[in-house]
Amino acid sequence: MSTPAPSQPHPSPVPPAGREARRLGVALATAVVLVATALALPSSGVERTESLRASYEASKAARGLPHTDPAGTPLHTHDPRFKNALARGGESGAQTLAPADTARTRAAQRYVARERALPDPTLTTTAVRRALPRVPTDRFAMAGGCYTLTAPDGTGLRLQGRAAGTGRAQGLRFQATDLGRYLLYAGPGRFVGDVDGALGVATAPSSATDWIVTAQGEGFAFRLPGGAALQLSRSGARLGDRPTPLALRLGRGCAVFPESQIDITGRPFAGTTSFQEVRGFVDAHTHGMAFEFLGGRAHCGRPWHPYGVTYALVDCPDHAATGGYGAALETFLSGEPSHDPVGWPTFKDWPAPESLTHEGTYYRWMERAWRGGQRLFVNLLVENNKLCQVYPLKKNSCDDMDSIRLQARRMYEFQDYIDAQFGGPGRGFYRIVTDPFQARRVINAGKMAVVMGIETSVPFGCTFKAVLGTDVPACTAADITRQIGEMHRLGVRQMELVNKFDNALGGVAGDNGTTGVIVNGANFLETGTFWDMRHCEPADGESADKTQYALPDSGQPAQDALFGAVGELFGGLLPATPLYPAPLHCNRRGLTGLGEHTIRELVRRGMIFDPDHLSVKARQAALDVIERVDHPGVISSHSWSTADAYPRIYRAGGFITPYAGDSTGFVDKWRTHVGWADERYYWGIGFGADINGLGAQGDPRGADVRNPVTYPFTGLGGVRVSRQHAGRRVYDINRDGVAQYGLYPDWIEDLTKVAGRRGADLFDDMARGTEAYLQMWERSVGVAPDSCRNPDLARTPAQLRRLVRPGMTTTQVLRAVGQPYRRLGRESGVCVRGADAGARAMATISFSPAGRVIGLRA
Template identity: 40%
Template sequence: MAAFTVGLLVSLAAVTVVAAPPASAGSITANADALDGTCASLRVYSGSSSVGYVARSGAGYGFTSSASGATSFRLEATQLGRYEVIGSDGKPAYQSIVGFILAGDSYGDRADFTVTKAGDRYRFTATATGQVMGSFLWSLGAASSSYTIALATATGCYIPPDIDPGVTGTAAPGIDGSGKLVGTIDAHAHVTAAAAFGGRMHCGEAWASGGVQVALAGCDTHRSLNVGALFEAIIGGTDPVNSPEDGWPTFGDWPQHNSLLHEQSYFRGIERSWRSGQRVLNALLVANRAICELFPYRDTSCDEMDQIRTQSRYLYSMQDYIDAQNGGAGKGWFRIAATPAQVRNIAAQGKLAVTIGVENSEIFGCREINDVPQCTTAQIDAGLNELQALGVSGIYPVHKFDNAFGGTRFDSGVSGAFVNLGNLLSTGHWWTATSCTGPSDNEQPLVNDDLVRLLSFGAVGLPPGAVLPIYPSGKICNTRGLTSLGRYLIQTMMQRGMIIHVDHMSVKTAQAVLDMATAAHYPGVTSVHSWSDPAMIDQILALGGFVATYAHSVPEFLSEWRANNAAPHGSTIVGYGYGTDVNGLGDQANPRPNATADPLVYPFTAPNGTTVNKQTFGSRTFDLNTDGAAQYGLFADWTTDLIQQSGSDSPLLRKQLMSGAEAYVQMWEQAIAW
């Protein structure tokens, strides 16, 4: 308290108001959204009169008439036109509840200031409270709107922690001489998962206003034996007993290639992949009401359409945040594209085009309860209108559960038992299956043992009166196929030129959809993360659709890629993609089995010509050879390793991967032109 009193006295002595001098050579007058990383002194004005330069004093800040005595502040963008104002001691200024602006210990809502231009000066407003930064009781604090701040170039600013993409050199252009896209496509990623499933089931963020320390902090809900650790053990096979949650800066616990409830796509990792040759990222907004309701902690609604809307806002805010980190609105490398023409324009600028799709089980509220649909054609039309207004170009009509459109393709093992329980909660019935030959939904038996093991974790339980199902051994197929509402949805999607994702459909449902597309000669059909039977893949190729393989470990990917190229219509493949399914409750690529004897050597040259070194998060350095694809940045490494490990097929694989973005966009253009 004594130190703060002294600060007030110093401020009182320095608060003499003087007329404003003309702007100096060191004055900063950039747009308000272009100040990220600025190191500046702050000079406060009341109207046209100077109050003084802001200087650290006691617990807060006072004023001095001397520029040499001013504190240097770094402006760290938290969103477009919003900043954390960090003193040279690393402490962020925050608006206290009593009016003074004080020096805090970490970022929070009150340490966020919205900055707007006011002539050659700026107005700083506490984002949370609407209070304008100025003079309050002779110290820096809440004031009237007549107060503005002049910024001048300074030195000695604190530099907050960040993550370097680890990529240097000049990349090859994003389009070739004929205007075709050059680069890879991740056709299936869930970069908005932090906002899915009620907002608490997933630990970590792809971006956060407070930077990496906030985005990649550990979560108490996921510590040892807490429910998050138990859920992750069920889904990813992690150790629920040893989960210390040491995120930033040590990352001893996560991310791992199978830490499926922890963030794996921090934006600096995505940036690394883009700088290494990725041209398109298809961001799938994902939702599942039943799984959301099983998790006891949540901040948002479990309604699936509400989850989609929340993630859409998250994705657009992510674009804005990256813009703020790169000079202002529209200047970032992460650009959302709602049309093929926009993708081509973004690629021509050398940036990453982000397309949007939707993958959820009760889309438009179209669940079924004991085979009774819970939606109408009018709801489907309204829902499609809403999604297209959000920029959505592709839809998974069926995801993990049977719904009003058709049957699902089964998962297997304990994770399959978990999803089957969700199907019971969503529809009122377990999956129903029959033995089958030819294409199948799951070649592994689904038996009571898997459900018993699931229930042994103690994190989930059966509804009262539920009886465990028993399934045939060997190849089995879902008894449910495409419904009349499903046919209406598919026909309407074709009329709108939307991309139909057949992954996750039962073979009975998928075959009916492909029959419709074949009869109509509609090319806008895809399978992009290995969730369709191989027989379905060849039919998609025959239609002129697009195919990608799940980004498995390198040997698995190469095996499937070769099989698809050898299929009856494999000769039609001109571009090929991968689907990471990052943050999507599926394992990422594990370390290559022979990596010790034949490692990827760092630094390496990426397919686009850049030089790539190992990426470091805090004190942890990632290595594909030992970590696999533990976080998104490692897909730059994985892609190069994939090409290097393909032997004599290397030229063909490289060509197809670097033509993947073009092939996807051509398919989309043809669907719209249909």
């Protein structure tokens, strides 16, 4: 059940002081100057910018690409053409709406239809969280509950104004700040704790109100981080050295702690066994810990805060202090000159689909996505060292690997925080997993499996410097091997080789437009060379890298007029980029020997390789390696590959999650990918949200369309989904689009509306996505494909009986005989061949509830 919004929030964090405040003041002044410059460029600068824009639009029109921005539109990068393109790695025309081989396409479509007709696994439900006990049995069980505190002599803790006293025990809200730690909340601005050395009622949470609870005798001891303990007796309530063991009992009338609502009713679905086929949606590309990247000051808000939503969902200090006018980065990215800096509880301007610097994955929004059917989530650790160095505010190291290690640590802290809210270790919905077998158990338990991945520009320190026309790498093969081992031990299982810069592993696809100009300049600072984009004419007419700004017949490096305007905004921090020849463009840099070594090291550990962001040349070479070593663990996670690569990924046994974007664009991508399905592998599809990764989210279609989402609707597993409330904001996918992560169940419902009569097919394919990802992952760690879709792998019944023995676990059976064609309840089905080479039959392996073989019918 959703928690009602409080009538008034508790106070927001205090502003920084001292040296940090002075640094913030300088940055604010700089930001104000930058924004003022952007809004008041001399007419000659505007004319230069518009002239180049007009030339670029003319070049697009000549190639049959749609016009997007009229003259005078603020410069921005969340261009819906690329958000909804089949391949974000290059501009794609109408020919990408269907694969070229129509016979192959029709066969794939028929195969997918047969897949949808297969029996679905039987699902059950599970509780959202364990019920609050009348008397807590451990130090985690009281999370979120209303409890009284009573000493052994019967004395109860009771508040008297701002003082803490004794009397009839008063109910207090136990708001978890971490596992076994709580705020004792009595209402807005009322927190039990140390007030000037005495037990009292503080106006705001702090370390002086953050109680560490441990078991003591038949009760619980309460201490503050500084060591002061809660003492309670008939002589009064005070702080002392030795805590009084206190009994907790469910109370009544407690204040409600401020929190974003869920607005989904019904129990989450789960499997009837821990090893059966799963259902659920999969997002294979999001940046949940992005609040720590780019130095930790560019991103506003964070997915959790020990003291709750009023501290987590606040704007950046440089935004708030200027009323939203000092947000230079947000202004540049969104094209809007200002925004309302207030987050909780009004959320007037953010989060929003086009607001790219504000938090989108707050934990309650993640919880709503899980409650709405999401069961697998890939969190990518992300960094860009040069853009971090350019940004004036920072608190963290800009080194890519330092940032990745920090973000990985934050993922485990986030898991602990969610566990704390749900009543103890392992009880939260967010479960970090490190192999597909563990992931299957987590999902069948009704929780969300979280995979850790990497998407960064300089992984393992593998940059290079161009010296006299030669690339000198800053890393060795031994460095790569050592650090991949470290990342694997940390939990990383999915990885891209490049992001925004060329590096010692390979070339990048680049970026387009204003973003391309800036990132290309940063690429020069990092490597000593710009992207080596050459004119190319790909065989399919579309599989190229990002189109750079170019003037007709321009082949010589020159000052880019648009970059001149950007240079004015950023004070000339980045060098001028060259003009490139006429499109299409392909980066001449391909996969290096170190890049191939990296892929082979990923393969050796059964990790999942993502070729997104590589240049076409590098990606083709990378997929050549994947095919030579026969590694099925390959994924394009957010449409930063090109159309030539997608069929190869499917043929390898890989999986694809197109960039989410607008619902209309995603439906087009889904139709296209169905035509590439490979009959040898289980079919399903997911999405890559890229939220918090400077990727725009899906825009609303409008409340006045003929087929809007109607609330409430029935979600996956039968849950009832209503409009979400967050404080005083009410979200409606028709009006707001994917403003934040909690709206992805609504977005999937919108997909079904856009797909019309094919909506049920699309929903089925999306619900099968998590199983498809798990099967790809199983193959990547050495499990053979199933013998029904791959008849050459079928064994005789006698061979199967020799391989499958009573007492084997489901994982041992997988490794012995490969993936089953059917995993329903406690039975798995595999194909066997008879004396006639063309004859096949289904053998059934039966398991105990604990997942041990108890029978075989072949």
